[in-house]
Amino acid sequence: MTTNVPTVDRQQLEPAPRKTFWNCSTGFWSWAGTLDHKRIGIMYLVGVSVAFLCGGVFALLVRLHLWNPHGMLFSNESYNQIFTLHGAFMVFLFIIPAIPASLGNLVLPLQLGAKDVALPRLNLLSFYLWLGGAVLATLSIVLGGFDTGWTFYAPYSLYTDKAVVSIGLGIFLLGFSSIFTGLNFIVTTHKLRAPGLTWFRMPLFIWALYATAILQVLATPVLGITVLLVAFERLYHVGIFDPRLGGDPVLFEHFFWFYSHPAVYIMVLPAFGIISEMVTVHSRKPLFGYKLIAFSSLAIAIISFLVWGHHMFTSGQSTYALFAFSFLTFFVAIPTAIKEFSWVATVWKGSIALNSPMLYTLAFLIIFAIGGLTGVILGALNVDIHLHDTYFVVAHFHYVMMGSIALAFFAGLHHWWPKVFGVMYNETLAKIAAVTIFVGFNATFIPQFIMGSRGMPRRYATYVPDYINYHRASTIGAMIIGLGMALMVYYLVASLLQGKKAMQNQWGGVTLEWHTPTPPPLENFDKPPVMVGEVYDYSKLDLESTRTPAS
């Protein structure tokens, strides 16, 4: 251009960008050495997402292999490694840390009106322990892989020539990462609540994280010592789990499930918390049964310590122990059903906004009802003898792990995405992805329920041809999930590059995280918040905050 247009000093016209936790400092160490819960949460989010995508690729490989009755891709030995990697990555690197460490870290201090978690250095240490565990897990693949299943049952885990020691130590580190996150959340919830934020004014996501944290602190150390003992068995043959040396492999199962059954609730309770938030915000209606949902989280946490034996109905326990464990297992269904009914009652006659977090939530409500009820079926002693170690069990826990927990994680991710990143993703694509994943998920696992009930055992690399149609349907379903996931990755990444600016209060929520600018400043609130009135009181919703775009 050659015209004499006067140059404009843009900096004089536009005010300096508002300071947020994203731009308050820059450079590698401002992230690697950060004590800010939001940045640690972001690092966790990146980490668990990578782990989830790896675990997802392993799952697709497993399903592809099972396209043919004699297996399509690998040797039987490699198949054992691939399904073990799928389980171990998904359980230890994704599901356990996913919601508390990423979304919990991002949201919990905001919802409490705090500047940070109570112990920020411990929070960073927890992240690096997770990273160390992830590195060891990956290293184990290089060192020869591991083929024990994610459960590491003795005596096979003691005898196999694979890299069990390194993955065991990795899980030890991951365990302490989880413990420190839980410990931090308990202390933060007790000591850093904003003025006026009494226990029964806390959002239910906090209640769920608190119940989870109790489990993380009280159950995980037992897993820690168990994997250490497995490592010791392999290093110097302690003999505690090794029947050749007078040990008892069933003792390993007791130790393992003493942690790993509560761990199921470490995974699912935070998901319950997210769903509680979703149903109220996206129906714009106070939660039905707030206190019951809060207490049912604690009830689940307590009961979960008393039911580990239901994983071992066929392992050789006394008959009376079997009765007790089966009976106690049914009790878990009571607080869980209280939650499910309360959520449905919350949505009932609410002003439902069918945006993407809500679609995932509705999918959760349907899938979790099936996942939970099949759990009761498996808890029944005589039925379980038939269904034990079949695809029915696989389908049941995927209805809970993948269909409920991962979908709740997606709901929370989509819900808090605009708050954390300050941008909105493409809602249309998000809804398409949600429906795709829901359809793909059921297509994958309904056939597994059927073939499981007809006797197809889990973890086998090959199968008799009678099951071929179920397996192929399941594989096609898995591919559909893969498509949905690929779409999600696309529009989420695209939103970071060119997304619209998000509102301060994108969905019209009333909890404290929506009372601060989007994205939040380093210390979360421009002035310390005070909690006035009840939680989920939508008559107090500041509609202006749902209209004004963020600066």
Add this chain to the structure above:
Amino acid sequence: MSEGHHAVVIPAPGPEFVPHTVAHHFDTPVQEFQSAKLGFWLFLATEILLFGGLFAAYFFYHEAYPETFRLGGQQLDWKLGAVNTTVLLVSSWTMAMGVRSAQTSQKKKTLFYCGLTVLGAVMFLVIKFFEYKAKNDHGLFVFTNMFGGYDQATGQLSWFKDYGGVMAGVPHGHLFFAIYVTMTGIHGIHVLVGAGLIIWIMKGCAKGRFHAGYFLPVDLVGLYWHLVDLIWIFLFPLLYLVP
């Protein structure tokens, strides 16, 4: 940390001390103190649960092989165990005095008592070393060939030779010593970590960081040391005396 933040500072009680700045996300010193304390008690609970797994294994095999545990326990030197118990109990007292001295801003006394506690830790570990060496020499736990493996054909463990044949008449004689070494070994690592933490406290103390206004780290390390002591209080009778 951030602009416009007014740091809460606890003044130093004298020129030989330095003031303490409360972490930016706490409003009051009391909030900081209580948060750290609650967190540390929870951490101690996880330590107890970690050892809980080992204690469960101990009881399980004590029930399964009572003769093995009776004979195995007799091979331990209860006198050395008793001396070590006394050493740790006294060191718990010196640690408590160290915490007390820090709370009353007595810098030299804090250093003195913490130094005594480290001495106790070293004494404990030296005595433990000689106990381990005796087990090594009798072939009950051959540390020098600890990772030599297990021979499937002969049923021989690299580290269990039992030169004196003292465990010959009981089933799985190695099991007692495996549990003994694993439990006391993990406990020994805790003693080592505790000693390191106390030395770190002494360095901070020498710089004047701890005084009546701020003694939180001394308090927490003291709690840790008492836990290490407490676990030994259970290990000693179960391993040395019960049999």
